[in-house]
Amino acid sequence: MIIEVRRAIASLIILMFFSPALLAENADTEQNETPIDVMGKVTNHDYFELPWGKINLPRILYAGGEWYFYSSTNSALESGEFIIEEEAGLVRYDGEPIAFDISITSHLIYVWFSLILTFIITYLAGRKYRRGIGRDTEPKGALLNMFEALFVFIRDQIAKEFIPENKYEKYVPYLYTIFLAITFMNLFGLLPWAAAATANLTVTATLAFITFLVTQISGTKDHWQHVFAFPGVPKWALIILTPVEILGLFTKPFALAIRLFANMLSGKIMIVCILGLIFVFTELFGAAIGVTSGVFWVLLTVALYFLKALVALIQAYVFTLLSGVFIGMAVEEHHLDHDETSVAHAQDVATQHH
């Protein structure tokens, strides 16, 4: 152990002496490089980035009562129909703003990839089950074993745990789908050139909205009674409680969306910023310290990368877990007779004392 540490320190010192020579070669070319676009690594683009280049994505725009289709932003500009203005960005030539922009963007592509992957895995596993493999016999092969472990985990640890016993089966497919899709979307963010689609507030808000719909549609009478007329409290307290409960309906999916969004956004920004420290140190203390400290920053980035992979899985789990908890709270049927017996018991005690 001590020998290894000594060896590492020795190589760092050697690197410190040699690094200026390494940097000197391309010192001139470095001058006119653009600064690193930190937010550009995570935000939505009109092109699809690959390790060897970019693919322009089609634009579908609706402005002033007409639909426009272009193969890329450039072709929209070349056709003369659209121009870029200072403040509004892309607008039509006569200044008419774009009413709907349903262009295919890079995040949307990753959402599609995730959904297709989810569908393929589930379909292949389902086909095997239909043939009887895994149902009559032991599950066979890597795919079926992985699918079963995942599915049973969602069913037993999330659905069965938080949704009442007689109703949970209906919600297992939804929870399973949302877990797998979010996992794939998050894991795409680990590719250096790709971006996590869940680092986009619209994507997470849509997912949270679906959970909101499922929760409210499957809400029982008791759920709505708890919102509008909370049982067992004095009438005057309802003036405070009802607005709070109605607000609570919306803050739950809101927090769900913000949580996933903020977690997925921060990961890549942190990695890019820590790698950027190499250049900051080079600027401040010279090339030698910059390059030497780079060893440390790269190691830190590797650690963060593993943390990001862990966070990707944990956040998908948390989203599914909270969806399960919210659905479970909505479909629960409270047995009010429990309260009545306790009241009756209190009266019994009171009469005995008299």
Add this chain to the structure above:
Amino acid sequence: MQFIAAGFGAGIIALAAAFGIGIIGKSATESIARQPEAAGDIRGAMLLTAVFIEGVALIGAIVCIILALGIGQ
């Protein structure tokens, strides 16, 4: 000024969230040590509670980001 406010806000959020999650971790590990057979249930409850704290902390963090970027001024 808004940068100072955002910085202080982010610091207080980190402090409060760390305090809350620390308490959860402390009680969870104590409970698991006392009753190792219930480790699975305790872990689930721990995660659920930590997630609620995280949600509140993140909303605070978003407010700080909005403050720092000067959105809506």
